[in-house]
Amino acid sequence: MSTSNKASYTCMHTWFRVFSPCIVDLPYGIMWTHRQRVGTQLASNRPNGAPHWFPRKGRWRVMWQKSTLRSLEDITKHDRTQLRALPGLHNALAVALPLIIGLVTNHTLSGLGIAIGALVAAFAAVKGTLRKRLRTMLWVSVWMGVATFIGALSGGISWLTITLMVLIGFAAGILNAVSVTAGQIGMLTTNIFIIISHAPQSSIHALDSALLVMAGGFLQIVLMGISDGLSQSNAETTAVKAVYATIANYAQSRTRNTDLLVAASLLDADTCLNDSWLHKGRWEKLRVLVDLAELIRMDIVTSTRIRKGLQNHGALTDAEERGINTALTTITNLFRAAAKLPQMRKLIPQEISIFEEMLTELGSILREMAVTLHSNPESATYICLHQLHSKLAQVVDILSSETLHQAYAVAYAPRRSSPPKLRRMFLLIRTNLTFRSSSFRHAVRLAVALGIAATLYRGLNLPLGYWLPLTTVIVLRPDFFSTFSRGIARMLGTVLGVLLATLLTMIPDTSHLLDITLIILLAWALYTVVNFNFALFSFFLTSEIVILLSFFEHSAPSVAITARVTDTIFGSLLGLVLYLVWPTWQRQNVSTVIADWIHAVQPYFRTVIESAPHSSAKLQSYRKRARLARTNAVSVVEQFMLEPVNPTLNATAVAGIVAALHRFSNTLLSLESRVGVEQQFRANSAVVRWTHQMDEALTVIENSVRGTNLRLPAADFNPPIVDQKIVDVAPSALFTLGLLRLEESLENMVRMLPISGPQQIDLQTVSRSPASRS
Template identity: 30%
Template sequence: MPPEGRCAASTILNGMAPRPVLAPTPFWRGVLHFDSAKVVPWIALRNAAGVALPLAVGVAAGHATGGLIAATGALNVAFSDGSDPYLHRARRMLSASLFCGVAVLAGGLCGPHHALTVLLAAACAFAAGMMVAVGTAATDIANVTLVTLVVYSAQTMTAEQAASSGMSALGGGLLQTILSLALWPFRRYAPVRRALADLYLELARSTGSSPKVMEAPPASAQATQAHTTLEGLGRDHSIEAERYLALLSQAERIRLAILTLVRLRVRIGRDPHTEQETAILGRSLETAGRLLAAIGESLLERASISEGVDQLRALSEALRRPAGAENLAGMLRDARRQLDALAGQLASAWDLAAHTTTAGSMQFERRERAQPRALRIGATLEILRANLNLRSAVFRHALRLSACVGVGEILAHTVGWRRTYWMPMTSAIVLRPDFTTTFSRGVLRVVGTLIGLGLATALFHGLAPAGGFEVALIALFTFLLRCFGPANYGIFAVNLSALIVLLFAVTGVAPGPVIAARGLNTFAGGMLALAAYQVWPTWERSLVPEALARMLDAYRNYFQTVRDAYSNPGQSFAAELDRARQACRLARSNAEASVARLATEPGVTARPIAEVNAVLANAHRFIHAVMSLEAGLARGRPVPAREEFRTFANHVDLTLYYLAAALRGGKISAEDLPDLREDHYALVHAGDPHVERYRLSNVEADRIVNSLNTLAGEIVGRTLRSGE
């Protein structure tokens, strides 16, 4: 393909051009990077209390071992703590508590049986690897469960001891959960909501002002701040995070549409015979300003969104009947198209903002639960089923992790070293889906462990802590671990190593042998993880465009199947729909995993990551609309497909084809894409709008148009930047 044929793909993937993979400066900058935004002292304080309390009670009561097990349960569950809304946090931490208790029980029961231990650890490692497809929270819980299983399978316990240990770990986890829910009620997405609210409120104010040529475009500062704030959502692919990313994309498009409409109103108003058209544009901007202000207030939860879509449609209809001014036909046509687009964009932003409120989120969850399981956006079992094949990057990671932990367990039982369970445990912690993270974590784990062990040695030789002083030091290191550990993995490893030595010391285990054994086995486990990835590596910068293109191909095939089901109401497409839906989930999981791995590779800047995440967010909105169409097949009475629907569906199919081609380097321009907004207008005005299937397809078609037009702006050209 000639160089100019790659312009579309290079636009969105600017900054991903191949460069030396192990370029030292960016790689080591990432290794040494300290992310101050992840410093959370209030969470660390309650986590430290959750670990220290059961340990102090156990030591005071003369049952240090029981207190230690409860404290480790609290420590493991602390990694699932956060500042997100109570309900989500409670579900996550309760799940972590339960899995931690079960892991302690299972490890204690299978510990005396080496073959069973290897099989169980390998199976748990495979399950933990597959959780990458589900999300970050599930992955974190699975990894902690795996590590807990590996540690406790190295202990010799009776069935009664295993059961009581499991209950102690569960109790420690529940204590940590109670402390999290009882104190410091913060909202995870509060800064994101504030930044987006400021942007929408500033856009609302810009609708009433005239453009100034010598000044920056309206809301420039707010748009920049919103982009900066939302960069923290780069690896968060939850439905909530993608709503906020989609709101940012809509704000960018709305900003450009308002700027264009304001300028067109000024230009059209210079003609004395265009009073009616100028008045229509003025009312349109005024109404748009009110809607934007309502969206901004909703994001701040100072007001609720209840109506407005009908007003948007009325604005579009009003401008479709202009009077006179033949010499301005071109500008009026441009104004009508911009207003059509603005109506769709505002409707989309309106819907997204409504679901970000507490009430809207609960309403969305109720609607999702009412859907058939296979049609739910976050259907965990369906996502996992779609990834159970070698074409899945998640599946390959799960196999790699399972083999690595299994080999580590075998070595642990054969080398004859002390406390060899640290070898498979370190491998499980270090090994990640991408090489860069695996390598950086391996380096930081080994170096941090050695520093932490040196610190622990100095503490015991210099202070000789005992009793209550040891518990106080454990609380201190837990605080440092949870406060500063998320900001840099090296700091995490240093504090964790010192903390583990102190935890052992509480039960009377001499620190010297523990320090030596941990250092040796940590080094061996880290090298094992690096070797496992070296055998089967993956570099992402060359794979992301194809992963996104395959995702759009899968979405296109799914949409084609839904289209055929509507066009042939007498036939059953259940099997075809199920296969197409599974292919979509697999393709999306691969794309998300690819983007997450890309973000950790050296030489990749934040800008292309943000652009690719915008593609994922808007593609998610498209597929949600298509799934709603599929759900309508089971509800509405079959009716003949409108010819306008066939035209619209064919143009959607063509748009997806062009967008995938652009990602693969095809030379695609905006003029090549069909006018989906005009197709939607024709669709809405065809057939009886009171027929349920027609009404549903009209609504979902609007969402499809909006999401695909946004995707076209992200992939074919960065419309906002070109507009500036």
């Protein structure tokens, strides 16, 4: 290595040494100062000798203030992109048609049973591909029938109804460990059981009711299939368009928030395409577009890191600056146009010519760089922009044709994956049957809440008392934010819905024309706003249920209003109080999800550094696992930061290790573009030793975070060193810079350990001076 390169290497390393700790700590240190001050004040109010979880004076006041403010924000929070007017219309028709036919044929109660089944089953078809929605709705329909039969038979025996409600509530809670969809099936089944058990029936009538409810679910499935067949859009294409829209925003503004949105959209697209019934040719085109988008995202990360590194050293040329800017602008414009393209089928000729001009401009810049960099043909900027130009040209080529060319299908070899098997579901449930599992704790809490609510309304013989457990199961959720922050929105929407709907049922309507009209309008409204605004959805849903049940409930209006409002308020309060008595804070899951993230990053790191050419399938698999773990960890940590309690974890350490992991993951993305290129680099003994040391260090950090090795003495940790032997065989200065970033990110993780209690490792002990590395 030349003297100038050695000097640059030493300079880079010194810069990392001095400034990278500040970059990790500064944003979170400012945030945590206020938290520590508040926590200290609250801790001073705890009685002497009380455990850490004992309610301090002022603790509940702070908790309620924060949760109330967030709930008030949630009441008005909305997302226009989540309005679903057309799907909501066919969902509403499936609810109204059975009632209309039942009224005309004098079989009102039969029509009501089908309508209730259609109403509940439709919630399983709100989101996802046709294949996923159909599978979920079939499960919901079957389990609704089973719950209806059991509920109608057991409704006359209070102790049996309460016992079954507890068991069904526990099952609904533990299903959250499997997936969100499974948890949704469990909750919908529980709701049906609560409603039906209020009106006991004989075995013949119970079987008849079960078949009617199942028929409602199947009617919803038929109408969904017809609607999807007539629709020009599908969930798979929408997910791919979201990927292109988020990457366009990321190319224009590279922030942590836009980066996380890209990761979430890629995860959603993978989920949709892996559970799809699209035609092979159409599916392959979307799959290749997603793979190309992800590769281009890596090049965005690489190009911006190249520019920043060259700017820091004053070595960025005008051609390089212009080339990177042109590439990012081209990505932004092309990807936004693709995201707006109907079904992403084919660009119009005018759009093709515009993007071809952009690619021509980028190509001319590359030719100019090739001339000016003739003495350094391996320039990292030139290599990155050349790869980016090629991938953008492929995107334009694919979007210019209706079908995917066979060459792309061969090159990218897209393959479908099968959905999870039932065996995996039972394995997940068995694994979570422990109090260490938040899903198990939620299941127990939900079972106890339903037991108390059912005992109260059965024991006190409350009129319309089933609203008490029904509200409780709707309010009580596995985490703090969903239970408290959305609790006020739920309570407000439910109470207002009960009041308005009960008043509307007081209007004389012997022909039921008003009731049918209200059912259609309210069903359409609730399915349209289901993901738009939660308080509005709660209002429409409650109103719809009240009017539907008014067909066989004949209580006096004043009694009905009082009973429903009272039961709704007490059911909500019961759920909130039980969560307060036995809360599940996300701080209990923080260590696990961060350790899982580190565990998922390890094979991705090894593959990036060690993989030979043609290992793209393995790399893609590891990258997706790391992305999923990252998304899960960020979600849990964000909720942990919002919890209004004095945490046992060090929030500064948690934030610091998450920031370091973000940096580690992004650096791997930028290095992945050189995977399998340098055989000499991969085979070098110093590189092999360094990779092994880094892998061992990640294992040590994972164990420390997970809690299997809480004390991590400095003597047990010898940080890997990017020494001169590695620098000599590195393919470029950029690659060396990436290795240094990995190493510094790892050391920043170590600085944050342990994430609870006093830190055991001092940076000065594990650090090495810049001179020792040069």
